[in-house]
Amino acid sequence: MKVLFPNTIKLFGGLLLAAALQSCVKQPGSWRNDQIPGGKRDDFHKLNEQLLRDLKSGNSDDIGNLESKDMLDDRSNLRRIEIVGNTAKTADYELYDEYYVINKHRTSDTIENLSAGVNSYRLIYNGIEHEMYFAIFLPKDKNQPNQEMITAMYAKYNYGWKLASLSTNTYKINGKTAPELYSVAKKRLDKMEYADARLAAELSLQCNAPNDYWQYTNDADAGKIFQEAQEAIFTHYRFPLTIDEVASQPRIFRIGNQKNSHGWFPVVYYTTKVSIADTNAVKTENMQIRKVINKLLPGIDVDKDYMFYSACSKLPLGAGRVDHFDMTVKLR
Structure with missing residues (x-):
């Protein structure tokens, strides 16, 4: 009796799944979540489960079995898949929204979800094949302040349902x-x-x-x-902005956002006359800055969990290194 090797079994299973997803052609339209016909939806979910499993394991060969020929030919997708795989490892992901579509247009088509209030959205995409499927994943933990979205787009080619694109990008910052x-x-x-x-x-x-x-x-x-x-x-304001209320008159030259494990929060960069080597003196001066920062830049420390400060020995110019001392302040 002939023995099937593991890769042969995987390929055989993939062919069975692709065959199960073949169906009669419908009129153009889109079907979201439980509107998708049950049997077809179950088969799509099997593809999704396999994809998430392979992304977490980092097995590029197994993911390759899911990819379309175009995706396999584009070598830049190797890096993209690696990035998505890294995202998949940071949290347990679950399906947020899914769409099965019969495209009306070849060049561009649109799916709309108007049920999410202020967060309602549309997907605008190229109808690369007549039948397509979108799977959108978000972390199961909805309290996670910073959330990355994973999106898989499949298409039904003449050789079966295959992954046409895969991406990840930021969906929420600080829970918003x-x-x-x-x-x-x-x-x-x-x-x-x-x-x-x-x-x-x-x-x-x-x-x-x-x-x-x-x-x-x-x-x-x-x-x-x-x-x-x-x-x-x-x-x-005129930058650099001198903090006159502080005797040493530090000067703010830049503000921005900075990330830690809890979210993104304001960072204030300023020059100081205090020696950076004397960290206690820098911290003492910074305590005085914190007392007046909201007067100088209204709202900047309101409703924030953290703020960051970077005290610099001089104004950074060009690529030269500037001595600095960074501080994280927990506000609440």
Whole structure:
């Protein structure tokens, strides 16, 4: 009796699954989640389970069995799959949304989900094949403040259902999506908290496209809010900004966002006349800065869990190294 080797068994199983997913052609349309016919949906879920399993194990050969010929031919996908695999290892992922589509157009088509309120979205994509399937995954732990989305797009080729693309990108920052962060930025701008508005808008832009096809229906223009806040900062402040309330007169030259395990929070960079080698003196000066930072940059330390400070010996210019001392401050 002929013995089937493991790879032969996997290939045989893949062929059976591909055959099970063959169906009669329907009229163009899209079916979301439980609207997808039960048997077909079960088969798609088997593909998803295999994909997540292979991503976590890092087995490129097994993932290769799922890929389309075009995807296999594009060597840049090796790095992309590695990145998605690293994301898959950071949390337990589950299906968030899925769509089975019969495309009307070859060049571009659109799926809309209008049921998510401010987070409603559309997927705009090229109809590379007549039948396609999208699987969108998010971490099971919904309390995770920073969340990455994994998106798999499959297509039915003449040789069966295969993975056409795979991507990962940021979905939530500090527990908020891009439209939610945009709302924060707009409120801050209305309250004339220009620095904090710019930082919130910057975070909104950072998670505005959690996959390659995603577009929020409420197309909040975070870029416009970012620009308005930036212009307001230049109008109301002159950088480097001297902190006159502190006797040593440190000078703020840059603000930004910085990440730790709890989320993204403001970071303030400033020059100091205090010797960086004397860390106790730097910390003492920083205590004085913290007392007045919200007066100088309104809202910047409000409703934040952390803030970061970087005291520099001089203004960084070019690629030269500047001595600095970094501090993390827990606010609540």
